[in-house]
Amino acid sequence: MSPIAFLLTQGLNALALGALLFFISIGLTLIFGIMRIVNFAHGALYMLGAYAGFTLAAGTGHYWTALVAAPVLVAAVGLALEFTVLRPLYRREPGAFLLVTFGLALVIGEAIRLAWGPEPRRLAIPAVLGGSVSVAGEPFPVYRLFLAGFGLAMVLALWQFLERSRLGLLIRATAQNAEMVHVLGVNVRWVRAGVFALGCGLAALGGVLATPLVTAYLGMGVNVIVEAFVIVIIGGMGSFLGSVVGSLLVGVVQTFGNFYLPDSALAAIYLAMIAVLVWRPRGLFGREE
Amino acid sequence: MAWGLALIGVAAVAPLVLPVFLVTTATEVMILALFALSLDLLVGYTGLDSFGHAAAYGLGAYTASLLLLHAGSPLPVAVGLAAAATALVAVPMGWLCTRTTGVSFAMLTLAFAQLLYAVAYKWQSVTGGSDGLAGVPRMAGPFGVTWFTSRTGYYYLVAVCLAASYAFCRAFVASPVGTTLLAIRDHERKAEALGYNARAYKLAAFVAASFFGGLAGALYAPFAGFASPELFFWIVSGQVLIMVIVGGSGTLIGPMFGAAFFLLLEHYLSAVTDSWALVLGLIFIAVVIFVPEGLYGLVRRRPPAVARSRPAPEREHGQPVP
Amino acid sequence: MTRHDRVSRRTFLTTGAAAVAAAGAPGLRRRAWAQGGGPIRIGVPTAITGTWAALGAQVVRTCKLFAEEVKERGVLGRPVEFLFDDTQGNPANCVRKAQEMVERHKVNLFTGIMASSEALAVSAKLGEWSALFISSINGAGELTAEKFVPNFFRANTSGPMGARTIALYLQDAPQKTFYAIGLDYAWGHSSVAVFEKEIQRSGKEFVGKVFAPTGTKDYSTYITRIRQAAPDALYVAMTGDDATAFYQQAAQFRLGEKIQMVTELVDILNLKPAGDATLGLIGSSRYSFTYDSPENRAFVQRFQKVVQEAPDTFDGEQYQALQVLVRGIEKARSTETAALVKALEGLEVTSVKGRIVMRECDHQAAQQGFVVKAVRRAGIPHPIPEVIKTYPAEAVTPPCRKSSYS
Numbered sequence A: 001m002s003p004i005a006f007l008l009t010q011g012l013n014a015l016a017l018g019a020l021l022f023f024i025s026i027g028l029t030l031i032f033g034i035m036r037i038v039n040f041a042h043g044a045l046y047m048l049g050a051y052a053g054f055t056l057a058a059g060t061g062h063y064w065t066a067l068v069a070a071p072v073l074v075a076a077v078g079l080a081l082e083f084t085v086l087r088p089l090y091r092r093e094p095g096a097f098l099l100v101t102f103g104l105a106l107v108i109g110e111a112i113r114l115a116w117g118p119e120p121r122r123l124a125i126p127a128v129l130g131g132s133v134s135v136a137g138e139p140f141p142v143y144r145l146f147l148a149g150f151g152l153a154m155v156l157a158l159w160q161f162l163e164r165s166r167l168g169l170l171i172r173a174t175a176q177n178a179e180m181v182h183v184l185g186v187n188v189r190w191v192r193a194g195v196f197a198l199g200c201g202l203a204a205l206g207g208v209l210a211t212p213l214v215t216a217y218l219g220m221g222v223n224v225i226v227e228a229f230v231i232v233i234i235g236g237m238g239s240f241l242g243s244v245v246g247s248l249l250v251g252v253v254q255t256f257g258n259f260y261l262p263d264s265a266l267a268a269i270y271l272a273m274i275a276v277l278v279w280r281p282r283g284l285f286g287r288e289e
Numbered sequence B: 001m002a003w004g005l006a007l008i009g010v011a012a013v014a015p016l017v018l019p020v021f022l023v024t025t026a027t028e029v030m031i032l033a034l035f036a037l038s039l040d041l042l043v044g045y046t047g048l049d050s051f052g053h054a055a056a057y058g059l060g061a062y063t064a065s066l067l068l069l070h071a072g073s074p075l076p077v078a079v080g081l082a083a084a085a086t087a088l089v090a091v092p093m094g095w096l097c098t099r100t101t102g103v104s105f106a107m108l109t110l111a112f113a114q115l116l117y118a119v120a121y122k123w124q125s126v127t128g129g130s131d132g133l134a135g136v137p138r139m140a141g142p143f144g145v146t147w148f149t150s151r152t153g154y155y156y157l158v159a160v161c162l163a164a165s166y167a168f169c170r171a172f173v174a175s176p177v178g179t180t181l182l183a184i185r186d187h188e189r190k191a192e193a194l195g196y197n198a199r200a201y202k203l204a205a206f207v208a209a210s211f212f213g214g215l216a217g218a219l220y221a222p223f224a225g226f227a228s229p230e231l232f233f234w235i236v237s238g239q240v241l242i243m244v245i246v247g248g249s250g251t252l253i254g255p256m257f258g259a260a261f262f263l264l265l266e267h268y269l270s271a272v273t274d275s276w277a278l279v280l281g282l283i284f285i286a287v288v289i290f291v292p293e294g295l296y297g298l299v300r301r302r303p304p305a306v307a308r309s310r311p312a313p314e315r316e317h318g319q320p321v322p
Numbered sequence C: 001m002t003r004h005d006r007v008s009r010r011t012f013l014t015t016g017a018a019a020v021a022a023a024g025a026p027g028l029r030r031r032a033w034a035q036g037g038g039p040i041r042i043g044v045p046t047a048i049t050g051t052w053a054a055l056g057a058q059v060v061r062t063c064k065l066f067a068e069e070v071k072e073r074g075v076l077g078r079p080v081e082f083l084f085d086d087t088q089g090n091p092a093n094c095v096r097k098a099q100e101m102v103e104r105h106k107v108n109l110f111t112g113i114m115a116s117s118e119a120l121a122v123s124a125k126l127g128e129w130s131a132l133f134i135s136s137i138n139g140a141g142e143l144t145a146e147k148f149v150p151n152f153f154r155a156n157t158s159g160p161m162g163a164r165t166i167a168l169y170l171q172d173a174p175q176k177t178f179y180a181i182g183l184d185y186a187w188g189h190s191s192v193a194v195f196e197k198e199i200q201r202s203g204k205e206f207v208g209k210v211f212a213p214t215g216t217k218d219y220s221t222y223i224t225r226i227r228q229a230a231p232d233a234l235y236v237a238m239t240g241d242d243a244t245a246f247y248q249q250a251a252q253f254r255l256g257e258k259i260q261m262v263t264e265l266v267d268i269l270n271l272k273p274a275g276d277a278t279l280g281l282i283g284s285s286r287y288s289f290t291y292d293s294p295e296n297r298a299f300v301q302r303f304q305k306v307v308q309e310a311p312d313t314f315d316g317e318q319y320q321a322l323q324v325l326v327r328g329i330e331k332a333r334s335t336e337t338a339a340l341v342k343a344l345e346g347l348e349v350t351s352v353k354g355r356i357v358m359r360e361c362d363h364q365a366a367q368q369g370f371v372v373k374a375v376r377r378a379g380i381p382h383p384i385p386e387v388i389k390t391y392p393a394e395a396v397t398p399p400c401r402k403s404s405y406s
Helices: A003-035 A042-060 A063-089 A094-116 A142-164 A166-176 A178-183 A188-214 A220-235 A240-260 A268-279 B002-017 B020-043 B054-071 B075-097 B102-122 B151-174 B176-186 B188-193 B198-224 B234-247 B253-272 B276-290 B295-300 C002-011 C017-023 C026-034 C053-069 C091-105 C116-129 C159-171 C186-201 C220-229 C240-252 C268-278 C294-307 C313-332 C337-344
Strands: A132-135 A138-141 C012-014 C040-046 C080-086 C109-111 C132-135 C152-154 C177-183 C205-212 C233-237 C260-263 C282-285 C348-351 C354-358 C369-375 C384-391
Touching: A003 A042, A003 A132, A003 A138, A003 A142, A003 A166, A003 A188, A003 A220, A003 A240, A003 C220, A042 A063, A042 A094, A042 A188, A042 A220, A063 A094, A063 A188, A063 B276, A094 A220, A094 B234, A094 B276, A132 A142, A138 A142, A142 A166, A142 A188, A142 A240, A166 A178, A166 A188, A178 A188, A188 A220, A188 C240, A220 A240, A220 A268, A220 B102, A240 A268, A240 C220, A268 B102, B002 B020, B002 B151, B020 B151, B020 B198, B020 B234, B020 B253, B020 C091, B054 B075, B054 B102, B054 B198, B054 B234, B075 B102, B075 B151, B075 B198, B102 B234, B151 B176, B151 B198, B176 B188, B176 B198, B188 B198, B198 C091, B234 B253, B234 B276, B234 B295, B253 B276, B253 B295, B253 C080, C040 C053, C040 C091, C040 C313, C053 C080, C053 C240, C053 C268, C053 C294, C053 C313, C080 C091, C091 C116, C109 C313, C116 C132, C116 C186, C132 C313, C132 C337, C159 C186, C159 C233, C159 C260, C159 C282, C159 C369, C159 C384, C177 C186, C177 C220, C186 C205, C186 C233, C205 C220, C220 C240, C233 C240, C240 C260, C240 C268, C268 C384, C282 C384, C294 C313, C313 C337, C313 C348, C313 C354
Parallel strands: C040 C080, C040 C109, C109 C132, C132 C152, C177 C205, C177 C233, C233 C260, C260 C282
Antiparallel strands: A132 A138, C012 C080, C282 C369, C348 C354, C369 C384
């Protein structure tokens, strides 16, 4: 493999991984930005998305139905959770949220085991994305190019939504000063509930997208949750741009780090996080509060 | 004071009347109680939510295991040295972590614990890699003392360590250092304006918490007979934080209740049903909603003198909204 | 005490009419033990939830099937009880659960323990508990070598034995250069180490190895590494969800077109979700339901009737471990640990995997090595592991108390 072919292949790998990590982490950062809570159930919702995607695809025969419907379903679950267990807690300390979302993670994880059983579930790549193209003379999966492209599209779409739309404006305003937004006559509760549902839906989208790579399995939530935290913290809690940059950075660190120093695979992202936090305690794009 | 004496009496007589398996369970509960107690120094009295307290537990466990396996140290010496070594490692770690507060502090502590996990996992020749160190013995001595090597003896050793640690922590939080920590927790800028070096105080609390966390880990390894990388894993950090919150942070006693509650509940639930996680999760949610001050609050039903209802004005989480 | 009784009833799978009656009356049962004629209780602290749950499910269903089979006659005329408890694959939980089984439920027989860290932690405690543990899953070579303890027995094929089997098969294969990818924990390392040595000894070239942590999502960078090394064949020492993820991603990169993939374990658990991506995969197997022998045919038939699918690797391994244990108990005419250790040493059993001998010197069961290939079979919607070659026990079992073959 020539150096250029190597860089091209690994660059694309990093981009695809970065996109996947973006889907996993963006929901977490949106929720933190507006609600100031660390959602421990995020990994479980990601897993729920993967299993729901499997069942929807198996039931309808369409990957695309699963890709749309699973996130919507999980967003609805998120909305229900916000209404029932989170809403009574908004005046409480962060420990309360930690405990409740940890409890939710346990409940959702076990509910999945009861519903789907312990065996892993497969979600096949749709035919149109199933093949491979030649990148520098070696086959490269189309699905990974799709991940990278879809990731980029979602970054742009979410960014436009947050920057341009009236709803996006409300979300940003609530993140900065909820009291002011409330005084202006907006129902802050609905903004919060909506953002929580959106965050859960995005976690599920990440789950559906990851399933063709890893299958849906019971440990998948636990395996991503800390990684998602790391990305969000590196980028800066609550920062959209931070989440984008953090995902790419971790994608690059893992792709190239694991290549040159495979023995550091367990430690690489934590070293990166320590370096960033020692340099900028609020993360790359975190605001002073 | 009366109930404290009664508790000591009960603890002293318990192993003589309980069936053996309950003595074992009680010993593990006390080790975890010590672990949770140590974290409360940070969470409850310094306002620093560590999400990497497993670092102290694992360091204590591995140091004690290595001393017992390879140096043949008598058990009390190994346990004491392990706690001291943990405190020593905590100095540079705490120095870096206390640069930050809030979620960033939580994540930095997490990062260090995960790094130690990676070290324990990869440094095969010393730590035994993913298998960990098994067969950790309870070495007798010094001076031919052996009483703590038996099941009951070990129970008493752990009980004495827990009681002494609790007494020290109680004195620590009531001391001028402790009250300054509370002032920093509630009004950091005000405290600094009064001339206190907030970071130095926080570092002191971090090192003290690590010492007792390390002690708990050091007692665990010879109890269970092994140390493995999982002891460093973030799930352990999360669980001990939950013990503190469930029990009621800022009370010292509450977290010990929390530890007992968590361990016994998981242990017995998982014996009754495969779906124990479902029940445990629902119980946690119920505790948060119906017992906001923590389990210890159920007993006292009035807020402890030092606890306050967070969010405090200066904490970054505070966003009071109707 | 009420809670105690309820726990017992839920946890025990009680067999035998006498035991069922006794379970309702704890007092009766306790008296029965005192007379030494009570039920034989086997502790199974295994992973029922968590990442290893799919493997734990195999252990549990096979133990239940076995219990059902011996229900009528019992063992030594005594009913058999299994105590299942969930460890989540974590050694701290495993030691706690096992210790309670010993101290509270008077268990002295263990099987079905999942992770090698769990097995090692329990092994180290066996002397203190005067209990016996017969492994059905644990592959790390050291358990019957450097870390041998007298009360530990391994009925299953170990990692080194699997690696040796596939290496023997490859001696005659056209491939000349080999690369290895393993899971970054004890079993993966010990398996790859044996494979590397065996390949070099057979005069072929071992060009490199890499270890991936469990729970890795993205294997692309490892696949790039493998491609750069450009071996003729790739040896895979992975299991569970990690193996499934790797096979899927390797297929997406069409890695198998230029490189023959061989593996130390071929589980239906991986073949099912990875699907056609695994067709043509060659590997050693600890157990395959396609192994043709009267004992195995009968087992597969009974198994399919109850579970509605073919037994997988650890179904077969768990069943064999129980067959060995019960034959040992019958030989010893006792479940007492010391007597049973003696009886198991040198014990010869014809199990679902053929004839096996529990070696006296290191308590490793000497047994055949299987090589299988992932193929399609009519009526089954996923690839299955078909036995294409077997090697005799003498060829695949390592020298005594060794985890390598030199």
